[in-house]
Amino acid sequence: xxxxxxxxxxxxxxxxxxxxxxxxxxxxxxxxxxxxxxxxxxxxxxxxxxxxxxxxxxxxxxxxxxxxxxxxxxxxxxxxxxxxxxxxxxxxxxxxxxxxxxxxxxxxxxxxxxxxxxxxxxxxxxxxxxxxxxxxxxxxxxxxxxxxxxxxxxxxxxxxxxxxxxxxxxxxxxxxxxxxxxxxxxxxxxxxxxxxxxxxxxxxxxxxxxxxxxxxxxxxxxxxxxxxxxxxxxxxxxxxxxxxxxxxxxxxxxxxxxxxxxxxxxxxxxxxxxxxxxxxxxxxxxxxxxxxxxxxxxxxxxxxxxxxxxxxxxxxxxxxxxxxxxxxxxxxxxxxxxxxxxxxxxxxxxxxxxxxxxxxxxxxxxxxxxxxxxxxxxxxxxxxxxxxxxxxxxxxxxxxxxxxxxxxxxxxxxxxxxxxxxxxxxxxxxxxxxxxxxxxxxxxxxxxxxxxxxxxxxxxxxxxxxxx
RNA sequence: GGCGCCGUACCCAAGUGGCUAAGGGAGAGGUCUGCAAAACCUCCAUUCACCGGUUCGAAUCCGGUCGGCGCCUCCA
Numbered sequence: 001x002x003x004x005x006x007x008x009x010x011x012x013x014x015x016x017x018x019x020x021x022x023x024x025x026x027x028x029x030x031x032x033x034x035x036x037x038x039x040x041x042x043x044x045x046x047x048x049x050x051x052x053x054x055x056x057x058x059x060x061x062x063x064x065x066x067x068x069x070x071x072x073x074x075x076x077x078x079x080x081x082x083x084x085x086x087x088x089x090x091x092x093x094x095x096x097x098x099x100x101x102x103x104x105x106x107x108x109x110x111x112x113x114x115x116x117x118x119x120x121x122x123x124x125x126x127x128x129x130x131x132x133x134x135x136x137x138x139x140x141x142x143x144x145x146x147x148x149x150x151x152x153x154x155x156x157x158x159x160x161x162x163x164x165x166x167x168x169x170x171x172x173x174x175x176x177x178x179x180x181x182x183x184x185x186x187x188x189x190x191x192x193x194x195x196x197x198x199x200x201x202x203x204x205x206x207x208x209x210x211x212x213x214x215x216x217x218x219x220x221x222x223x224x225x226x227x228x229x230x231x232x233x234x235x236x237x238x239x240x241x242x243x244x245x246x247x248x249x250x251x252x253x254x255x256x257x258x259x260x261x262x263x264x265x266x267x268x269x270x271x272x273x274x275x276x277x278x279x280x281x282x283x284x285x286x287x288x289x290x291x292x293x294x295x296x297x298x299x300x301x302x303x304x305x306x307x308x309x310x311x312x313x314x315x316x317x318x319x320x321x322x323x324x325x326x327x328x329x330x331x332x333x334x335x336x337x338x339x340x341x342x343x344x345x346x347x348x349x350x351x352x353x354x355x356x357x358x359x360x361x362x363x364x365x366x367x368x369x370x371x372x373x374x375x376x377x378x379x380x381x382x383x384x385x386x387x388x389x390x391x392x393x394x395x396x397x398x399x400x401x402x403x404x405x406x407x408x409x410x411x412x413x414x415x416x417x418x419x420x421x422x423x424x425x426x427x428x429x430x431x432x433x434x435x436x437x438x439x440x441x442x443x444x445x446x447x448x449x450x451x452x453x454x455x456x457x458x459x460x461x462x463x464x465x466x467x468x
Numbered sequence: 469g470g471c472g473c474c475g476u477a478c479c480c481a482a483g484u485g486g487c488u489a490a491g492g493g494a495g496a497g498g499u500c501u502g503c504a505a506a507a508c509c510u511c512c513a514u515u516c517a518c519c520g521g522u523u524c525g526a527a528u529c530c531g532g533u534c535g536g537c538g539c540c541u542c543c544a
Contacts, residue, residue, distance in 0.1 A: 044544040240544030270544065274537065281543060309480055309492075315537065322480045325493035335506070375482055378491030439502060457506050
């Protein structure tokens, strides 16, 4: 079964066919580094990671590019207001460059903990200003821009295909329904390509340009950098659903406006993580970071497992109950694998029988069906319970498919085997207490070990322990 | 106001015309145990928000009602 993906820019589900055999150009909208990423943001990167892993499982050589937006986002709407970087810097007493670096590191640390395979190319907006200026010049040559009020704007009326991605009805666009319209715009949906210093005196990051000293509009970086690293026509562009209407719509307008040809073949969009109070966001005041979860005693991979509870194109409800369920589920999965490993002294089987091959195929089919991770995980767990199949084969299927799940099954298992010497000593001490039928001492030791993250299990074949 | 998505057991959810409605968590009973924990076994939706319709047949398609969410604004 070939890979089928849901293309926002197409009729929906479509077979994936790369532009160049064996190669895939993949661009994923990256973080704005003025704050920590919250777990809603991270959901999107995990979805993209599954895509990356599935593509590589198909044998594609994936050029995976991600931008880091360290300039250009405005705190306010409608192209007004201060740069978010500036606000963040002021709050923390850091320079905008320092704060960008700080949160960039924090971001990659987070996705690393989630076992997200790093992009092959990470590019910073501030390091690609010349490319952005070049792109504006191309648009200018083609008559798609105008200058007004100190800014350079993209004129959507000069680009007939504007809004096709989001299926926007040009007549129905109601700009200004909730915000004040920039009076310099000819069409309310025109957007800024270049801001000049005359407009915002406090903008911290500025560059010289043919239109005056200033800084680029937000959408520009993705167009300029993706084309630099992936060419003017590439395979897949990903991001969150919130980007469909504005960000990606504008990216398409300026990219295709500049080249006069098709830019991206497949657009994939991940849905939101929903809190009881609705969408997660800084302004909504319901932000949870990965660090928050870790402080609460969850492992980053518990969150990754949690995300596999729902398909990437459906909203996922977040709750501590649901996260607890995922943590328990991941623990039981590892426990299950441990017992299978114990029954398979030779390790995972290299040869698979009919049933194991079929299970493997069905799991791959689920991933190939628009990255259906929840179905794949359900199939894996059902298969692992099938004791008509040799433990070694079940283990082999689990480890093999973990190449896509990315739950780090083998490593997580191994980690549980590493016992600190003082804990080993306590276990021995407890065994002696039990033999002496001094259960009070034994139970106290068990409690202390539990607090240290070592769980004790007395079984007919002796006392066992594991790291949690 | 416009556009779109969703509503499956206590919870998270898969399922997109036809085998017994995945899987996980929680819960109940049992085996085991000094007690626990874990593991294993068993049980846990004749039913898919509600009402109509299409069909030999629908959770799955169509229409309506109610409810939730998202986008239309920087935002994953």
